[in-house]
Amino acid sequence: AQTVTQSQPEMSVQEAETVTLSCTYDTSESDYYLFWYKQPPSRQMILVIRQEAYKQQNATENRFSVNFQKAAKSFSLKISDSQLGDAAMYFCAYRSHLLANFGNEKLTFGTGTRLTIIP
Amino acid sequence: DSGVTQTPKHLITATGQRVTLRCSPRSGDLSVYWYQQSLDQGLQFLIQYYNGEERAKGNILERFSAQQFPDLHSELNLSSLELGDSALYFCASSLRLADTQYFGPGTRLTVL
Numbered sequence: 540a541q542t543v544t545q546s547q548p549e550m551s552v553q554e555a556e557t558v559t560l561s562c563t564y565d566t567s568e569s570d571y572y573l574f575w576y577k578q579p580p581s582r583q584m585i586l587v588i589r590q591e592a593y594k595q596q597n598a599t600e601n602r603f604s605v606n607f608q609k610a611a612k613s614f615s616l617k618i619s620d621s622q623l624g625d626a627a628m629y630f631c632a633y634r635s636h637l638l639a640n641f642g643n644e645k646l647t648f649g650t651g652t653r654l655t656i657i658p
Numbered sequence: 659d660s661g662v663t664q665t666p667k668h669l670i671t672a673t674g675q676r677v678t679l680r681c682s683p684r685s686g687d688l689s690v691y692w693y694q695q696s697l698d699q700g701l702q703f704l705i706q707y708y709n710g711e712e713r714a715k716g717n718i719l720e721r722f723s724a725q726q727f728p729d730l731h732s733e734l735n736l737s738s739l740e741l742g743d744s745a746l747y748f749c750a751s752s753l754r755l756a757d758t759q760y761f762g763p764g765t766r767l768t769v770l
Binding site: 574576581582583584585586589630636643644645646647648650651 | 660689691693700701702703706713714716746748750752755756758759760761763764766
């Protein structure tokens with residue numbers, strides 16, 4: 540079974556600065572997807588970014604980018620120019636590739652990192 | 659707004675009772691997933707439906723059941739409720755099996 544570990548329960552960053560959230564995972568599969576979801580105080584789960592394991596290039600979405608290290612099984616999220624609206628719980632999640640693990644499209648989540656933005 | 663709707667937003671009930679949570683996926687999405695978020699267990703996958711058929715089960719208790727209807731909306735039924743069932747229940751949907759899952763706003767269940 541796959542596991543996802545987020546070793547930083549809480550992080551804080553000054554507004555406009557850059558912060559990196561860590562995530563490691565354990566899997567025996569070679570094809571899979573990794574995600575970062577954001578959960579603000581409203582409790583809504585919002586997709587931040589998605590990475591496909593077979594792609595070498597790190598995914599980027601505006602101020603959000605990832606550092607995907609497949610061999611190390613590491614998937615960190617970098618938030619640049621932090622804004623007050625970035626304050627939230629951030630969850631790292633893993634999903635098997637459809638063809639690699641038929642019938643297993645569920646997301647496996649880490650325990651989350653609470654990010655505080657300091658004005 | 660993800661396009662996934664869940665009702666009700668909040669539900670307060672007593673131990674031993676039965677409740678039904680409802681989810682309407684994004685228009686055209688065929689796959690529906692249910693997740694439970696609790697303080698002690700984190701976010702856990704419960705069950706998945708695809709085009710009306712159950713596809714995968716996770717850590718779902720026998721007291722819980724779900725179904726997906728022909729119009730693709732889904733319901734999660736929780737019975738013989740216990741204090742420990744208090745949690746936030748999310749529904750997510752995806753167009754096809756390999757697509758990204760988009761989450762609804764959740765239903766907050768409180769069992770007293």
